Amino acid sequence: MGNDANTQALNHPPARLTGAEIVWATLVGEGVTDVFGYPGGAILPVYDALRKFPIHHTLVRHEQGAAHMADGYSRASGKVGVAIATSGPGATNLVTGIATAMLDSIPIVCITGNVSSKVLGTDAFQEVDITGITLPVTKHNFLISRAEDIAPAIRYAFQIAKSARPGPVLVDITKDAQQATAIFDFEAAKPRPVRPHPMRKVEESGLAQAAELIKNANRPVILAGHGIIESGAMEQVCTLAERAQIPVALTLLGLGAFPASHPLNLGMMGMHGESWVNHAIQDADLLIACGMRFDDRVTGTVATYATNAKKIHIEVDPAEVNKIIKVDVPLIGDLREVLEALLPRISSRDGSAWLKTIDGLKGDSAVRDIKNLPDLGHLYAAHVIHDIWRITGGNAIVVTDVGQHQMWEAQYYHHERPRTLITSGGLGTMGFSLPAAIGAKFACPEKEVWVIVGDGGFQMTAGELATIVQEKIKINIAVINNGYLGMVRQWQEFFYEGNYESTPMVSPDFVKLADAHGIAGLTVRSRGEVAEAVNTARSAPGAFLLNFMVEGKESVYPMIPAGSALHEMIRRPGGKDPLEES
Amino acid sequence: MLHTFVAYVEDLPGVLTRVASLFRRLNINIHSLTVGRSEQAGLSRMTVVCEASAEAGHRIQASLYKLENVVDVDDIAQAPTVTRELALIKVAATPRTRSQVFELVEVFRARIVDLAPESLTIEMTGVESKIEGLIQVLNEGEGRILEICRSGKLTMRRGHHTSGVLKAMGAGADESAVEPAEEGAAVEQE
Numbered sequence A: 001m002g003n004d005a006n007t008q009a010l011n012h013p014p015a016r017l018t019g020a021e022i023v024w025a026t027l028v029g030e031g032v033t034d035v036f037g038y039p040g041g042a043i044l045p046v047y048d049a050l051r052k053f054p055i056h057h058t059l060v061r062h063e064q065g066a067a068h069m070a071d072g073y074s075r076a077s078g079k080v081g082v083a084i085a086t087s088g089p090g091a092t093n094l095v096t097g098i099a100t101a102m103l104d105s106i107p108i109v110c111i112t113g114n115v116s117s118k119v120l121g122t123d124a125f126q127e128v129d130i131t132g133i134t135l136p137v138t139k140h141n142f143l144i145s146r147a148e149d150i151a152p153a154i155r156y157a158f159q160i161a162k163s164a165r166p167g168p169v170l171v172d173i174t175k176d177a178q179q180a181t182a183i184f185d186f187e188a189a190k191p192r193p194v195r196p197h198p199m200r201k202v203e204e205s206g207l208a209q210a211a212e213l214i215k216n217a218n219r220p221v222i223l224a225g226h227g228i229i230e231s232g233a234m235e236q237v238c239t240l241a242e243r244a245q246i247p248v249a250l251t252l253l254g255l256g257a258f259p260a261s262h263p264l265n266l267g268m269m270g271m272h273g274e275s276w277v278n279h280a281i282q283d284a285d286l287l288i289a290c291g292m293r294f295d296d297r298v299t300g301t302v303a304t305y306a307t308n309a310k311k312i313h314i315e316v317d318p319a320e321v322n323k324i325i326k327v328d329v330p331l332i333g334d335l336r337e338v339l340e341a342l343l344p345r346i347s348s349r350d351g352s353a354w355l356k357t358i359d360g361l362k363g364d365s366a367v368r369d370i371k372n373l374p375d376l377g378h379l380y381a382a383h384v385i386h387d388i389w390r391i392t393g394g395n396a397i398v399v400t401d402v403g404q405h406q407m408w409e410a411q412y413y414h415h416e417r418p419r420t421l422i423t424s425g426g427l428g429t430m431g432f433s434l435p436a437a438i439g440a441k442f443a444c445p446e447k448e449v450w451v452i453v454g455d456g457g458f459q460m461t462a463g464e465l466a467t468i469v470q471e472k473i474k475i476n477i478a479v480i481n482n483g484y485l486g487m488v489r490q491w492q493e494f495f496y497e498g499n500y501e502s503t504p505m506v507s508p509d510f511v512k513l514a515d516a517h518g519i520a521g522l523t524v525r526s527r528g529e530v531a532e533a534v535n536t537a538r539s540a541p542g543a544f545l546l547n548f549m550v551e552g553k554e555s556v557y558p559m560i561p562a563g564s565a566l567h568e569m570i571r572r573p574g575g576k577d578p579l580e581e582s
Numbered sequence B: 001m002l003h004t005f006v007a008y009v010e011d012l013p014g015v016l017t018r019v020a021s022l023f024r025r026l027n028i029n030i031h032s033l034t035v036g037r038s039e040q041a042g043l044s045r046m047t048v049v050c051e052a053s054a055e056a057g058h059r060i061q062a063s064l065y066k067l068e069n070v071v072d073v074d075d076i077a078q079a080p081t082v083t084r085e086l087a088l089i090k091v092a093a094t095p096r097t098r099s100q101v102f103e104l105v106e107v108f109r110a111r112i113v114d115l116a117p118e119s120l121t122i123e124m125t126g127v128e129s130k131i132e133g134l135i136q137v138l139n140e141g142e143g144r145i146l147e148i149c150r151s152g153k154l155t156m157r158r159g160h161h162t163s164g165v166l167k168a169m170g171a172g173a174d175e176s177a178v179e180p181a182e183e184g185a186a187v188e189q190e
């Protein structure tokens, strides 16, 4: 940990600092307290200067982890996460993490070192064109070769990362720029005001039309997306839903934006959404899309998507409007601001008939009601997640990986509050969960953090177990160990005649692996042991790993095959629940 | 359909790549691209002509605006414009065969800008179809075309300029300059 050099730099007249010091001083000025990174030759001056500044640096085990930690930090807190890496391989290792943040609109700033400006472009040792490589997966990036440009670039990067639709920004700084000196003047380095996107506008007539559509709708549904959380519009969405009695369907990244226990909450929509949610959308006469982008995972075939519904799209990014689904009323702006302008025009409405119809559909559930199922000794992921939900009172931050366990988490862990589910939705990045959870824990040290991860994805970034130990943080890890790359196996079962090519996976003993890192763990084989194991993990003073040996060939139901209409779903074969077999 | 976008972009390294990359990402082929200084210091003007579906126009314009270095984008669409292209065409011609080329150049109101024993170079300015026409007749004639260098489409809306660039720049000092431009826009609506 550093001293107060930075605050001096901020409160005192502009001072001459090295580029490396300017990096930290600017980060401190932007309110950064934690960064995640990995050193190397081209970023060494920056690391050398760290001790003078009050910023905590977490040493990761792979730079992908640094980007995911910055991402998890941001998703948990709403603040900008920061990752640092050296040139060449350090920088390229960040790319998956940057793309993950890009696809889910997460504000992170990545700082990379690069070779000296004198040898830039000569294929110098560990030189890579990282601004070129990351151009399509960042909101913007900078190549900086002069010390005096560092502070303005980093401040500008923070502004870009946070503004409008958030996203990742990369600042690549040559080694000579880190070593040179310049006058550091935080105030003078302030970026010009954000240039608003000229196509981002909400017209009076649009608001009036939207209000009219809502007033006259018989079967309206709110489609609640991640934008609600990014914009901080939870209250406004809730007011709209309650006042006009409109049921709310959520996207995967929207989970938590509207309380799971709210009577108007229908649940998750899309590929693995409950049947009634998708049926309600297909039958709707009005869809009010709030901060969501009609991803192919939620629409099914576009041509058959909610064909009878008028569509209102409230969205901050003009490029998302009319991209996939033609909408009738686009309201392009910050969701909270738009809803605040819209709400005065909305009066209370009787929605009981439509809500009753949906309630009727609810009987037609393909997702098992775990609570009422008998315990037959089998261990199913659904049991595990349901128990974790019950025991944590739904209050934990759950960070998932990608695959079947991710969908089961979405189905069986009920999120009441925003930022309690952290998951890679857009890119679907396996290996995301463990590092993202570390970032989330740094953002919210007082919160209980659970990782729910598959046996496959866990092995992609398991090296970060050592980071957990080095940083002495408490995270609970639930490995849903089905012996398969389960989600791919499921597709092979449904669409490739059960040809399980390259999906059975041999794994190490995860409990021993944890032990080798100094993390305690337990293997759990039957349902009866789940609750106790979860409690053991929670009460353990340090990080804890639970290795849940679950059914190998269980599938996620219902499922809408890619390219099918939203109402054409695959149900559990025979309508019979395998939990009731044997 | 053929789309024409006029973009004002900051004159900085890498900006062309950012713009071009956007079209590449959408798998859209750029027919022609011209870049040069504009009337604003520090801003370049780009004219991008590309083939894309009618609906793509909105998305391309909206996406261009999301680029940090893009200040203003005009989707020219079907608006009335003044459009020109410049072509330099080098034709193989000996003193014996020159006169036929001279005639064509005369008819097309082009100019000979270089004359060498074995070749001559024609400069031609006009709309695309006129340049295509000259190339076609040259191909049909005796003189073989050796090289063609075309500028790509340069385009400007007719009448008052409607560019939002002054507004986009947003500088307080320029505020007064914005208004006449906006009035002009109203006059010019087709």
Ligand SMILES: Cc1ncc(C[n+]2csc(CCOP(=O)(O)OP(=O)(O)O)c2C)c(N)n1
Pocket: A401, A402, A403, A404, A405, A406, A428, A429, A430, A431, A453, A454, A455, A456, A457, A458, A480, A482, A484, A485, A486, A487, A488
């Ligand atoms: C980095 C990466 N590679 C490949 C995939 C494709 N993929 C999606 S889900 C999945 C299987 C995940 O297996 P596991 O982690 O064991 O989770 P499970 O589905 O069994 O719960 C794969 C390979 C991916 N999403 N990310």
Ligand SMILES: [Mg+2]
Pocket: A454, A455, A456, A480, A481, A482, A483, A484, A485, A486
């Ligand atoms: Mg698995």
